[in-house]
Amino acid sequence: MTAIETAPSVPDLGSVGRPQVEDFLYREARLLDDWDLDTWLSLWAPGGTRYVVPCNDDPDGDPATDLVLIDDDELRMRLRVERLNSRKAHREYPHSRTSHQVSNVIVGAPEGTGAAAELPVTAAFTVWRFRNGRATYYVGRYYYRLVAVGGQLRIRAKRSVLDMTELRPAGDLAILL
Amino acid sequence: MTMVSSAIPMVDDDPARHRFRVHRDAMTSPEIFREEVDRIFGHSWLYVGHESEVASPGDYVRRPVGGRPLFMVRGAKTGQVHVFHNTCTHRGAVVCRHKSGNAKVFQCFYHAWTFDSEGNLAGVPGREAYGENLDFSALSLRPVARMESYRGFVFASFDENVTDLATYLAGAREYLDLVIDSADSKMEVVKGTNEYCIQANWKLLAENSIDGYHAVSTHDTYFKYLIALGTNLKGGVQGTARDLGNGHAVLEYAAPWGRPIAKWEPLFGEDAREEIAELRAGLVARHGEERASRMADTNRNLLIYPNLVVNDIMAVTVRTFMPSAPDRMDVTAWEIAPRDELAQLRQRRLDSFLTFLGPAGFATPDDIEALESCQLGYRSGGVEWNDISRGMDRAPEANDEAQMRAFWRRWQQQMGDAACKEMR
Numbered sequence: 001m002t003a004i005e006t007a008p009s010v011p012d013l014g015s016v017g018r019p020q021v022e023d024f025l026y027r028e029a030r031l032l033d034d035w036d037l038d039t040w041l042s043l044w045a046p047g048g049t050r051y052v053v054p055c056n057d058d059p060d061g062d063p064a065t066d067l068v069l070i071d072d073d074e075l076r077m078r079l080r081v082e083r084l085n086s087r088k089a090h091r092e093y094p095h096s097r098t099s100h101q102v103s104n105v106i107v108g109a110p111e112g113t114g115a116a117a118e119l120p121v122t123a124a125f126t127v128w129r130f131r132n133g134r135a136t137y138y139v140g141r142y143y144y145r146l147v148a149v150g151g152q153l154r155i156r157a158k159r160s161v162l163d164m165t166e167l168r169p170a171g172d173l174a175i176l177l
Numbered sequence: 178m179t180m181v182s183s184a185i186p187m188v189d190d191d192p193a194r195h196r197f198r199v200h201r202d203a204m205t206s207p208e209i210f211r212e213e214v215d216r217i218f219g220h221s222w223l224y225v226g227h228e229s230e231v232a233s234p235g236d237y238v239r240r241p242v243g244g245r246p247l248f249m250v251r252g253a254k255t256g257q258v259h260v261f262h263n264t265c266t267h268r269g270a271v272v273c274r275h276k277s278g279n280a281k282v283f284q285c286f287y288h289a290w291t292f293d294s295e296g297n298l299a300g301v302p303g304r305e306a307y308g309e310n311l312d313f314s315a316l317s318l319r320p321v322a323r324m325e326s327y328r329g330f331v332f333a334s335f336d337e338n339v340t341d342l343a344t345y346l347a348g349a350r351e352y353l354d355l356v357i358d359s360a361d362s363k364m365e366v367v368k369g370t371n372e373y374c375i376q377a378n379w380k381l382l383a384e385n386s387i388d389g390y391h392a393v394s395t396h397d398t399y400f401k402y403l404i405a406l407g408t409n410l411k412g413g414v415q416g417t418a419r420d421l422g423n424g425h426a427v428l429e430y431a432a433p434w435g436r437p438i439a440k441w442e443p444l445f446g447e448d449a450r451e452e453i454a455e456l457r458a459g460l461v462a463r464h465g466e467e468r469a470s471r472m473a474d475t476n477r478n479l480l481i482y483p484n485l486v487v488n489d490i491m492a493v494t495v496r497t498f499m500p501s502a503p504d505r506m507d508v509t510a511w512e513i514a515p516r517d518e519l520a521q522l523r524q525r526r527l528d529s530f531l532t533f534l535g536p537a538g539f540a541t542p543d544d545i546e547a548l549e550s551c552q553l554g555y556r557s558g559g560v561e562w563n564d565i566s567r568g569m570d571r572a573p574e575a576n577d578e579a580q581m582r583a584f585w586r587r588w589q590q591q592m593g594d595a596a597c598k599e600m601r
Binding site: 167170 | 276367368369370373395397398512523524527528535536541543545547
């Protein structure tokens with residue numbers, strides 16, 4: 001079994017290096033490309049998670065005061081996955097084929113101690129989306145806060161910041177970045 | 178294009194048969210698109226932006242309007258809002274190169290001609306090289322032919338003979354007033370813009386933005402989301418549609434979702450209940466029970482002809498769209514909200530906007546899919562006409578299509594013989 005299929009084991013965040021983080025991010029990308037969204041949800045730490053995509057013209061946008069494209073807490077993320085798994089998310093039924101490509105991974109120093117410790121990670125992404133003969137793309141940077149839960153890396157927060165000046169080249173954002 | 182004897186309008190309005198049809202060439206023809214850019218976008222009032230976006234002297238925003246790059250700026254001397262063509266009067270380069278900001282001057286980088294925020298030509302390198310008879314005052318930035326604002330909403334027209342804005346807006350004014358007056362502070366545009374794209378004819382979004390009929394079938398996943406958050410959908414959508422004149426139209430209806438002004442729903446949370454009750458009491462005090470209830474409880478999907486939508490629903494969106502081809506439009510949408518709104522309510526409003534109105538939400542992607550699916554269907558041929566007859570033989574209800582017919586009648590009137598179809 002390769003690291004893509006199984007989650008890397010991490011005793012504590014201090015021992016986590018770039019290879020383990022990359023394996024984790026590649027696994028996440030693969031689950032998104034495979035539309036295995038229920039398993040994707042299991043990559044998130046329980047409680048207090050946040051998945052945010054700011055508007056293209058406001059990359060530093062704060063979801064508390066500014067309009068963003070996506071601002072999902074645990075519940076909304078689960079409902080988003082339910083929607084995408086259903087046959088009634090018309091924009092994604094049938095599903096697009098996607099390729100989530102992750103690179104330029106930079107792992108920061110762990111912040112906080114013990115159970116509250118978080119690992120800041122940034123990475124570049126290119127997500128290709130193919131549907132009905134049309135190819136679109138999303139390009140930008142991920143900002144992760146990873147945590148260790150039961151010896152496994154988990155996502156506490158993920159912010160996907162788009163580099164495109166407008167969303168227009170992609171049309172909409174019905175998929176997960 | 179000339180009228181031929183056997184030609185009939187692409188909008189086929191036949192009350193005796195209770196039939197209203199639109200020929201699908203109206204959505205697919207390159208000739209129609211070219212005529213629209215001239216006859217419609219060249220001669221209507223088009224939305225530019227909101228005054229709150231240029232609150233301070235020197236504030237500016239760049240805007241494509243009717244397919245042309247313009248910019249809106251608040252003059253530093255006069256405090257007046259101007260809308261200029263974004264082109265240097267010397268040799269043409271754009272002079273406003275940032276999307277938004279604050280500037281004392283706009284300098285064309287090509288030869289460094291410099292204009293102040295009132296548009297005056299303030300600097301020309303090597304001015305002595307020009308003869309003394311040259312009139313530099315005629316080389317100021319060129320304002321659009323007409324610019325007017327209605328209570329903070331700034332419009333421009335490229336037709337200097339267009340009727341004044343208030344007259345043009347006709348019955349739509351009442352509905353803009355309802356949005357604007359519902360705020361106890363001024364309305365402002367919230368930071369963060371939705372700039373997306375739909376590969377479909379622009380008129381399909383005019384229809385879709387005021388279409389009550391599609392909600393249940395297209396937006397099943399959004400309603401499931403509301404149910405998961407505790408909303409009771411039993412009341413359904415009840416209301417009416419109105420033709421507001423000049424192609425403008427509105428749906429006005431009660432719906433199960435909450436409204437930040439000021440209808441509480443479980444998804445707002447128990448702790449927001451009191452705040453919303455206070456907001457509502459304030460509305461009643463300022464506007465009386467009847468108008469307050471209209472502001473708080475009822476939803477409005479307002480289309481201002483040709484391409485502005487102000488939907489006052491679970492949040493308020495200001496949305497404009499412009500075709501770049503018969504089968505493609507650029508959509509730009511902003512959220513407006515009361516400036517001094519409580520942080521907690523602003524959060525609910527933001528949530529409501531992005532989950533329903535945003536291009537990454539639980540509903541708008543499916544509208545996009547519907548419109549693109551129609552555009553694709555037209556290519557199949559075999560069927561020449563769209564049917565928009567729903568509710569022709571009764572007082573218009575919110576699920577009928579009377580509001581779309583109002584849009585289409587005005588469209589046909591403006592397009593005239595350019596939108597006729599020769600019948601075989």
